[in-house]
Amino acid sequence: MHSTHSTWPVSFWIIAALTVVQLGLVLLNLWENRRFAISRLQRRPAPLKPRRVALFAPCKGHDVGLQENLRPLFEQDHPNYSLALIVQSANDAACGPIRRLMAQYPHVAAKMLIAGEARDEGQKVHNLRVATANLARDVEIIAFVDSDARPRRNWLRQIVERLERVEVGAVTGYRWFLPLRGTLLNYLSYGINSAVAAGLGPGGHHLIWGGSWAVRRDTFDALKLREAWRGTLSDDLVATRALHRAKLRIDFEPNCMLASPLDNDWRQTLAFLRRQYVIARFYMPKWWLIALVAATLPVLTFWGGLALTLSGAAAGAE
DSSP states (O other): OHHHHHHHHHHHHHHHHHHHHHHHHHHHHHHHHHHHHHHHHTSOOOOOOOOOEEEEEEOOTTSTTHHHHHGGGGSOOOSSEEEEEEESOTTOTTHHHHHHHHHHOTTSOEEEEEOOOOSSSOHHHHHHHHHTTTOOTTOOEEEEEOTTOBOOTTHHHHHHHGGGSTTEEEEEEEEEEEESSOOHHHHHHHHHHHHHHTTOOSSSBOOOOTTEEEEEHHHHHHTTHHHHTTTOSOHHHHHHHHHHHTTOEEEEEEEEEEEEEEOOOHHHHHHHHHHHHHHHHHHOHHHHHHHHHHHHHHHHHHHHHHHHHHHHHHHTOO
């Protein structure tokens, strides 16, 4: 009995020490990521090579502020791009806003594609596979954006600029949730998302976020990403896995963080969180395990410290 009582406090202090080390490393990482983000945001954009860009935006009618999310896609300051907006069916509620925007911007090379219902893969993945099946020969860069995000006018220019470096396989941005109402659930989602965003910085080890990323056409074809998507549920993590296996960099661009309006109820919030964890565990198990350990250590330290305090008080410890 004495051995048991003396062992678990020692175990707690080991876990607590690991937590302190972890938090120290997180602080150093945050400081470096902050420095990197500021340097990128203050940097003057380089002269843009007029490479042909194909921009794809899978859409669903239930997205908050859909028409205002899509409008910036018609106003990008890139001089040479085409836009494809993909829906599941002609009955999708997104079709109305898309048609209105296409009528308002007739000078933009935009089209709406009806992909049909997915059968053995995620609907978004299916939409992208249909849209990228017959790329024009002059397309040199492929970019992707989600319909629940709201890019700035220079987003496309900024995200393709980094692809001029040969060693860079893909460039990704990330979302920044904007709660439309001050509810606990919206703030919870905002906090979780912000914690992930704070971990993005320099280096080429990042995961792709499917709502804001770009890849060169030759890389897309060489890695056979369209075929890799077949029968899967995740476009971005499958692409990440293929690029990591090919030992290609995935760079993060702070200028390509996209505002994303947020207003979820309990059901939508839990479904969103569950989907993120399940998909990550299936497609990127090593990254999922690292995240699990990193999240578990502080929790164990908190509850272990509380239990140790209560146990000591009950036993009359000094």
